[in-house]
Amino acid sequence: MPPTPIRSDRGDGMTERRDTLLRVRDLKTHFRTEQGKIRAVDGVDFDIKRGETFGIVGESGCGKSVTAFSIMQLIERPQGDIVSGSIEYIDDHGRAIDIAGLDPNGDDMRNLRGNDIGMIFQEPMTSLNPIYSIGNQIIEAIVLHQRVSKTEARKRAIELLDRVGLSDPQSQIDDYPHQLSGGMRQRVMIAMALSCNPRLLIADEPTTALDVTVEAQILDLMRDLQDEFDMSIILITHNLGVVAEMCDRVMVMYLGKVIEEGSTVDIFYNPRHPYTRGLLASIPQIGLSARLTPIEGAVPMMQDIPQGCAFAPRCPEAMPICQNDPPMFYPSAAQRAKCWLYSDEALTQHVE
Ligand SMILES: Nc1ncnc2c1ncn2[C@@H]1O[C@H](COP(=O)(O)OP(=O)(O)O)[C@@H](O)[C@H]1O
Ligand SMILES: [Mg+2]
Numbered sequence: 479m480p481p482t483p484i485r486s487d488r489g490d491g492m493t494e495r496r497d498t499l500l501r502v503r504d505l506k507t508h509f510r511t512e513q514g515k516i517r518a519v520d521g522v523d524f525d526i527k528r529g530e531t532f533g534i535v536g537e538s539g540c541g542k543s544v545t546a547f548s549i550m551q552l553i554e555r556p557q558g559d560i561v562s563g564s565i566e567y568i569d570d571h572g573r574a575i576d577i578a579g580l581d582p583n584g585d586d587m588r589n590l591r592g593n594d595i596g597m598i599f600q601e602p603m604t605s606l607n608p609i610y611s612i613g614n615q616i617i618e619a620i621v622l623h624q625r626v627s628k629t630e631a632r633k634r635a636i637e638l639l640d641r642v643g644l645s646d647p648q649s650q651i652d653d654y655p656h657q658l659s660g661g662m663r664q665r666v667m668i669a670m671a672l673s674c675n676p677r678l679l680i681a682d683e684p685t686t687a688l689d690v691t692v693e694a695q696i697l698d699l700m701r702d703l704q705d706e707f708d709m710s711i712i713l714i715t716h717n718l719g720v721v722a723e724m725c726d727r728v729m730v731m732y733l734g735k736v737i738e739e740g741s742t743v744d745i746f747y748n749p750r751h752p753y754t755r756g757l758l759a760s761i762p763q764i765g766l767s768a769r770l771t772p773i774e775g776a777v778p779m780m781q782d783i784p785q786g787c788a789f790a791p792r793c794p795e796a797m798p799i800c801q802n803d804p805p806m807f808y809p810s811a812a813q814r815a816k817c818w819l820y821s822d823e824a825l826t827q828h829v830e
Contacts, residue, residue, distance in 0.1 A: 498568055499678060499710050500526040500549070505563035505578070507541075507548045516780040518544040520734035521563075526678065531704065531711040533725035533742070535718060535757065537777050541734040542714045546680045549712075550597055551582040567594065570677075592623035596671030598664070600683035605667060606655040612639075612666045613651035620673045638669040642699060661692035668699065675707055682714045697724060718761050722746060730754050733780065733788040740813030750815035752795045787818065795819060 507519040519541045526532050534542045547553050548560055565577040567590065580587045599605050607615060613635055620631040632651070639647035642665040655663055664684060671679055681700065685693035697720065704711055713724055721728055721742060728745045730738040730753065738751040749755045756773035775792040778784065784791055790800040799818050808820030 497527055498525050499528045501564075501566040501568070501574070502545075502549075503564045503566075505545070505548060505565060506561045507544050507553055507558060508561050509554075509558040511557065511781075513779075514781040517734050517783065518558075518780060519548060522731075522734075522736055524729050524736065524739065526710050526712060527726075528677075528710055529704075529708060530726040531713055531724050533721040533728040534712060534714045534731060535716060535721055535728060536731035537716060537757075537773075539777050539780070540731045542731055543682055544734075545731070546597065546682050546712065546714055549577060549680060550591060550595065551577060551580060551587050553582070555582070567678075569594070589623070592619070593674045594676055595678045595680065596674060596676035597680040597682065598667045598671050598684050600686050606663060608655050611652050611654055612658070613653075616651075616666070616670050616673055619670055623674050634673070635669070638673060639666070641703075642666070642669045642672075643695070659692075661688055661696065664688065664692075664696055665699070668696075668703070672703060672707060676709060678710050678712065679704075680712045680714070683716070684713070685720065686715070686717070693720075700724070718746075718757060730757070733777065733783050735788065736816065737789065738813070738815040738817075744813045748813070750813065750820060751789075751817045752793045752819070753789045754815070756792075756794075787816075 502522060502524050505519055505522045506517070509516040509518055522541070522545060524532070534545060536542055544553070544558075549565055551560075553560065560578045563578055566574040567577055568574050575586070575590070577587070577590065580590075606612065613632065616635040616638065617628060617631040620626060620634055621628060624631075626634070636647045636651055639651060644650045644662065644665060650658075655666070658666065664687075668684075679700075684700070685696050688696065700711065701724065703709070711724075713720070715721060725742045728740065728742050729736055730745070730751065732753050738745065738749070738754045745754060746758065749758055753773070756771075760772045773792060774794075778788070778791070784801075785804070786802045787793070787796070787800040787805050790796040793800065797818060803818075805816050805818045805821065807814040807816050
């Protein structure tokens with residue numbers, strides 16, 4: 479079957495623009511540390527379509543969260559900064575706003591965060607304030623971004639808590655975060671993120687801290703809410719089982735770079751990059767082999783990224799060229815993998 483292009487090229491720029499909600503190009507977010515420069519995100523490109531769920535996967539430390547924080551302009555400054563690239567958010571009128579060029583503390587960014595893009599994090603305790611009731615926190619988020627009275631905001635907060643599945647929102651709205659279970663706190667975080675009816679929800683490891691039963695409930699909830707609120711979701715996870723269940727498309731990151739991207743079906747049934755294959759082989763539910771085979775070695779420190787292909791030192795299929803020259807994307811169609819295995823040049827060398 480011939481590959482279908484990722485970006486629908488219909489010769490009609492506007493149609494394509496309307497389909498796309500977020501367009502990230504050559505994003506670089508670096509940190510200065512005492513140990514040297516960390517290229518946490520280093521030349522990342524991807525598009526998010528309206529209404530889709532887009533997975534970002536990769537081992538810990540590969541730049542998934544920094545990608546998310548860059549979109550929210552929540553990078554810790556001054557040690558970190560978006561040093562180049564663009565993050566275009568296409569609003570409901572088809573206008574592109576380059577988030578990378580906005581002042582992180584300015585009104586435009588605050589409006590985007592409050593009205594267009596919501597985010598939920600792995601550990602709700604770090605983003606819920608322990609000294610305020612959950613109701614206060616949701617009400618404050620609503621009042622800050624919508625012109626409604628406190629009474630109306632409280633009513634809306636109760637509706638939201640009810641929608642995300644709290645059993646007694648009328649009284650639970652006055653609970654403090656520590657009075658709720660982890661799963662309930664994550665539901666509260668979702669309610670807070672949805673209080674502005676965002677077009678894009680970024681969920682960074684939203685279920686990692688939860689047990690599997692609660693995880694399944696939270697994922698179900700997110701799926702229902704996505705239809706109801708007509709949102710796109712960026713789902714960051716190291717759990718490929720979650721990706722299989724939730725995502726339309728997947729992007730695999732390794733050491734600050736995208737190394738493969740494609741539809742979930744393509745990535746699971748025809749993974750091209752040895753790193754992606756390694757990730758798939760190391761999980762129990764969908765392992766390609768009966769025996770689980772974890773990827774050998776550990777993710778190197780960001781300060782010592784190998785030259786050539788960064789995965790080469792751990793790659794079972796590495797060739798001499800991989801040690802020296804960074805690969806490009808082959809092919810650059812619907813499923814793209816950044817690996818020398820797919821270049822004719824590399825194949826020739828392999829034969830020699
Ligand atoms: N505030 C920071 N200061 C310095 N380095 C950071 C900071 N935040 C993240 N990093 C580094 O950026 C890299 C990518 O981190 P992250 O995006 O959190 O990884 P992931 O979410 O994929 O596990 C890591 O090496 C991490 O140590
Ligand atoms: Mg992370």
